Amino acid sequence: MQEITFDIWWALAFGTIALLVIAVGFVVAVMASKQKELITKKRQFEELAASERKFRNLFEHSPAGMLRITTPHWNVVDANQALLHMFRASTFDEVKEIIYTMSPAERKRLMAQLSAKGTVEDHETLLHRQDGSDLWVSFSASLSSRENHTEAVFVDITARRQAEETIREQAKLLDLTQDAIMVLDLQKRVRYWNKGAERLYGYLSHEVIDKNVMEFIYDENTAKDFRQAYEYTMQNAEWSGELRQIKRGGAVLNSDCRWTLVRSANGEPSGILQVCTDVTERKRMESRFLRAQRVESIGIFASGIVHDLNNVFSPMLIGVRVLKRKLHDQRSRRLIQNIESSARYGSEMARQVLSFVKGAQGVHTKLNPQKIIKDVYRQLEQVLPENIRVQIHVADTISSIMGDITQLRQVLVNLCTNARDAMPQGGELWVSAENTQVSKEMVEEYAGATEGEFVVFSVRDTGSGIPSSEVHKIFEPFYTTKEVGKGTGLGLSITIGIIKGHKGFITVESEKGKGSTFKIFLPAVSTVSTNPEQPDLQSGDSQTVIYIAHSEEEYNYKLFDDLEDSGYEPVLVVGRNQMQESLLQYRSTILAIIFDGFFPRETPELMKDVLKLEHPAKMIVLASKDQMEEIKADEELKPYAAVELPATIETVLEVLQKPIVQEVTLT
Template identity: 25%
Template sequence: MLKPPAVALCESRNFAIAPSRWGHHHLKTRPGVRDAPPEVSAPSPEGSERRFRLLDEQIRVLERERQKLSAVVHHTDAGFLVLDASLAVAWANSVFARRFSRGAHPVALVGAACNKVLCGEDKICEQCPAARPFVTGSVAHHEMRLETPGEIRDLYVTAVPIKSLAGETDQCIVMVQDVSDLQVLRRSQESLKASEERFRSIFENAATGMATVNTEGEFMQVNAAFCKFLGYTPEELVGKRVDQITHPDDRATTGQVLQQGRSGSLRVVEIEKRYLRKDGSVAWGHTSATWIQDARGRPLYSVALVQDVGERKTAEEALRRSEARKGAILDTALDAVISIDHRGTITEFNPAAEQMFGFRRDAAVGRNMAELLVPPRLLEGHQRGLERYLELGTGAVLGRRIQIQALRRDGTEFPVELAIARIPLDGPPTFTGFVRDLTDIKQAESALRQREEQLQHAQKMEAIGTLAGGVAHDFNNLLTGILGYAELLKMGSKPGEKVHQAAEVIERAASRAASLTQQLLGFARRGKHQNVPVDLNATIQEVMGLLVRTFDKNISLRQEFTPHSAAILGDPGQVGQIILNLAVNAADSMVEGGELAFRTEVVELTEDQRRRQDGTRSGPFVLLSVSDTGSGIPPEVLPRIFEPFFTTKECGKGTGMGLAMVYGIVQNHGGFIEIDTTVGRGTVFRLYFPLQRSEDRPEGAWSAEGDVMPGNGTILVVDDEEAVRCVATAFLEEMGYRVLTARDGAEAVEIYRSSLKSIDLVIIDMVMPKLGGRECFRALKEINPRLRAILSTGYDFNTVAQEILDEGMRGFIQKPYQLRQLSEVVAAALAA
């Protein structure tokens, strides 16, 4: 027979139903069952049925609640204990036994002390949460940490009092929850919150601009530094797109980076770009952006840090421009600039160095400078200097300019000026050398020295020539008297007479003296000088005809003539004389025989020759080379060979005038001389004469041939030399002329003024005291513009003489002169 549900429920809970005196059942505890509720006595007959049904309904409700509670208790993660007033376990669910009592069976826990079951302690905890409900009658909450071998757990304990019908707490329910995971979560949440607060604080107070940007490129948040950087307010920037504040030239790159971030292919990016400020100005910013992604890796937004790098960019641009300027300076520098490290390795090699040394920069950089550019003979000294500096920190060549030899790529050495400085940088020492090619300067200095030597030599020769010319002039004045009176003595005596013989001796001696003065004047470029075409080839052949008959047979003669015209304008006798003098000197140097060669050719002067021969006209020159295989000229003798009376020959074998005469004649013909000589091998004299293009006979050439020409009239002789005046007077009177004399130009003017109508001709000396020949002639012309005059001088017919003749003189005669020569000049002047 089925029992009513209420009865079954009571029996299942160890409750018995007992009859009650009131006719309804009373619950009473079965004997032997601890803490069982009282049995139910039988109800009174009149109300038992109704009450039983009511009770049954209540029991059913309780059963449903019990099932709910049982489901919660047995299927929750929390452990449950029911404790009595002695804190002993009256009941435990399976969760508590499994999770908090190391898997013990729930029944095994009944009767055990709470502190032993939950904490593993032998005594009650000082702050036991389960004891508080018995004391306070209220719910107690407690957090505790349970440590077991290999495990630490955070527990949350809730103790709920269970009151008896009398209202006293005689039991409590203890719920134990493992909140370790919750603690982690809470700590994570707290950490996240703190992190968010820190981020917010950093974001808002950072000195660097910061912003968050969504996947559409729109600003979500901006900090004060970013706003200050661009000149916007936060409200103006939030919602604005990034490209709206980006320089147009950088928008494409910015868009590409944004697209890569949206696609997830780029998580972190760094970029330097130009921003547009609110006022329109451009600002450089270094942007570092990180994309924040969700759990699936999808980008949510980016956090960007923007640093103002305007000053750095300005500095970089200034540095770039500075480097560009330095590079331009190096590239355009005329001097070579070479940098080396402490090992001597080339680190810099500018274009001037490339051109100077012949190496390209890429071929020079990385090479050892000494091995590349220093002559082998100087390598050891260079290496010692570098090692000394690295050891002692000092160098003999640092900070000053020195001149050394350098090496080109083709192996040739050349002079350079070198200045070395240490570059003031940290680390091992590095050096920069500034190299200037001195080749042109050295050549110019050499040319200048040569020019100075030539100038000094020319000045010396000019001084000697002036002295020689003055001496010759004075001698010619004296010889005019000597030769004139000798000729007069001969004219006044008969051959065979002692006077006639004495006059001939005097004439011969004076003629030799006159020849010497002609040599002196030839050296001084003031000797007799005909101005006619001279064929050098023909002149050489004439001289060689003489040499063949007079030179020793052990000297061979050779000639090589140009097929072109070798005509020059000059004096045939003087040209022949210089060829003969050079040949004689060559023969004297070939004591044991040798070869003497003459060679002519037509050449153009080189630029160097033109520079060295100031005043030499341009155009073709006839080069006459006279070479021998003799002893050569010693270097110490060479500078003096053209000096008059200088000779290295034995006494009585030379006058020292041969080469001096050659020098003077060549100079007088508008030419110059070059010499190549090697001691023991021979000498080459190279004589350059301007080529004569025209074969016409120059104006002013005259012949001294003819007989004495008589005449009549009055002639005024003006000369400061008494002997000349006397001889001229005697000659002119012999010709039939009446003669007046004056000692100088001033006296001549007075005489001419007083005897103007009677004087037919004036013979004027060119060089006189008080009033010279030119000034005298001009003064006389002022008196008589139709004046007839002849110029007389002991000097050559030179430029000054020509200028005086160009002013209107009728003729020229050089002292010493003979009666016949004077008669021809006078007759020609009077007939003009």
């Protein structure tokens, strides 16, 4: 029993000791863990303190302004010296006041961005210091780990913004200049393109920046000159000269360019500054001046040969008058008429060239467009080949015009011969005349046009046409699309000069390979109906004026020619026998009979012969004042018109256009 009790006590003793050992070990372990935790926390605290010292040191000594504010009230909790210096403030309240110079809307947007993203980066804004000065800042902000705090960094960008503003102002000045200013890098890409370049070339800045300049203002024909100028600039630092460049749409312009090599800060080439001035108009004026000098030279030459040419044509005209007296059959007279017309036309052409170079205007009379078209057709019969078909059309009702018939024939014949040259293989040619109304829209479209009633002459062909790029040049003196030796380039320049002299204008419609249409607009003066009984234009017949003279040599040559130029067909008659034959031959077409007053004793007898034939023609007597008194004394001669010498074409035309119901005396 005692042994058992002893063993139990020993077991209890050892058990107690074991428990104590375990307890002591646990306590030791716990204490060791606590000690380690304390050491870790101490280390963390020390690191935090060190970090805080570093941050504070950075905060205080940073060149950038640093700020801590409460969110969302923008109360300033802390600000470093750099920020106070930047804001020129001494207290946090002053800093807040400066920040509050931002608009409420801008602050609201910033707070919304902070709430949504937690950060704001590189936001630029304008603040106003308390001394009134402007302060441009760029700041970035983020929500702080501290509750309701935001930390921000401010950088003063006032100098940069002022520099940018200066650059913008300088750019505006560059944009105001009419010159094209551009900067190319060494790869020929555009780095700068001012408004002047936009106006000159037609390309906007955003369309060309970073693009190679060779892609849009130079082509294969102008690239060589550009490359030579580029290489010269790279070698010599500058270049000046003229270049041909291409505008948007394909138009070519002449530019006077000044190039300068641009270098970087380390002296290396970085690009080329180019300043280009449009001298296209100046070159055109220079060209016109040179042409004017050439025209003046031609004028000097022409004035010398016109006299010689007239000496050539005068015997031809005298010979024609002799042939008219001897040959009376219709075929011969028509042939003689063509010869006379060609001789007169040649003489007038010489005179017109001289008038053109001297700037003289022809005598304008009232003209019938039908007569002009008829004369042109006769002329064309002699110059057009058989493989060109001519179609003529004149409107049934057409207005008269005021003009020089020789000049207008010259214009139409010139256009028709140009059409002939454009159809070497043959084709069709249309010549027409009709009334038209020039509208306000046409006035805006065509230079020299005015609103109102016009007669339009049209010349249309099926020839080779004119390239669209060349149409605007065709009226320039000495410009021609014909081969060397086949054209002087003066025809159309004379044409447009004549048309302007008649207060008209001309239009051109042409397409390469499809022919051309020229339209000449001349002011209408009165509207007349075409005589339905009048023969076709191509028949060669017209209203006839019998001109009775005493002899081949004694009559008014000028008046006779002017009658023909004014649209009538005068027939020269000498003596009573020829008069009777002519009255019978031209009975159906005679409009009037003119008695030249150089033989007053015979005139009344001849007038009585006409009255006996009961012919409806008007009788017009050209006589001096004394001769008129003798003719008036015979009451049997009425009605007639007496025109006092010297007779003018205007007076005779006035009589021809009025009915004669009694004796009329005009001076």
